[in-house]
Amino acid sequence: MKILLDFAPALLFFGAYYFFGIYTATTVLIVSLFALVAIYWIMERRLHKSHFITALVAAALGGLTLYIHDPAFIQYKPTVVYALFALALLASHVVGDKVLLARLPQKTIELPDAVWRKVNLAWAGFFAFSAVLNIYVASNFSESTWVKFKTFGFTGLMFVFMMAHIPFLKRYLPED
Numbered sequence: 001m002k003i004l005l006d007f008a009p010a011l012l013f014f015g016a017y018y019f020f021g022i023y024t025a026t027t028v029l030i031v032s033l034f035a036l037v038a039i040y041w042i043m044e045r046r047l048h049k050s051h052f053i054t055a056l057v058a059a060a061l062g063g064l065t066l067y068i069h070d071p072a073f074i075q076y077k078p079t080v081v082y083a084l085f086a087l088a089l090l091a092s093h094v095v096g097d098k099v100l101l102a103r104l105p106q107k108t109i110e111l112p113d114a115v116w117r118k119v120n121l122a123w124a125g126f127f128a129f130s131a132v133l134n135i136y137v138a139s140n141f142s143e144s145t146w147v148k149f150k151t152f153g154f155t156g157l158m159f160v161f162m163m164a165h166i167p168f169l170k171r172y173l174p175e176d
Helices: 002-020 022-044 049-068 077-091 113-140 143-172
Strands: none
Touching (some): 002 143, 022 143, 049 077, 077 113
């Protein structure tokens, strides 16, 4: 359920783009991201910082896209968000007693600190790679191709990256 909820703004952006164009899609993305923040607040009574940061970046860059009428700004939103995530993950190696991923509430997995550090670095690298890849796709392909890649390509890449963790982490997973 939560995966579909988290993916909803991207799907709404995609649908709005193909029916109405980039400017309507940008508006839909901004509204749906803030709606996602509100829904999680209502459901869990807590602010999901990653959703909130994504909504703020979308509002800033999407607002510029709408105001200046230049889609380039919204195309750089994933780069800014991914870069911020990568920097936060990297910074957590020197700030605090645990890396960022180890600080998140865990329901299914407990890892030794050394493994958390490796997983945290891997995610930082993944987000840095994604930030650069978004710039490449936005700069070298059509707007339509970028929208498809943003919606489905990054989701697919993240899924593959998460599945690639399984062989390394399976001994820490609960057996039931």
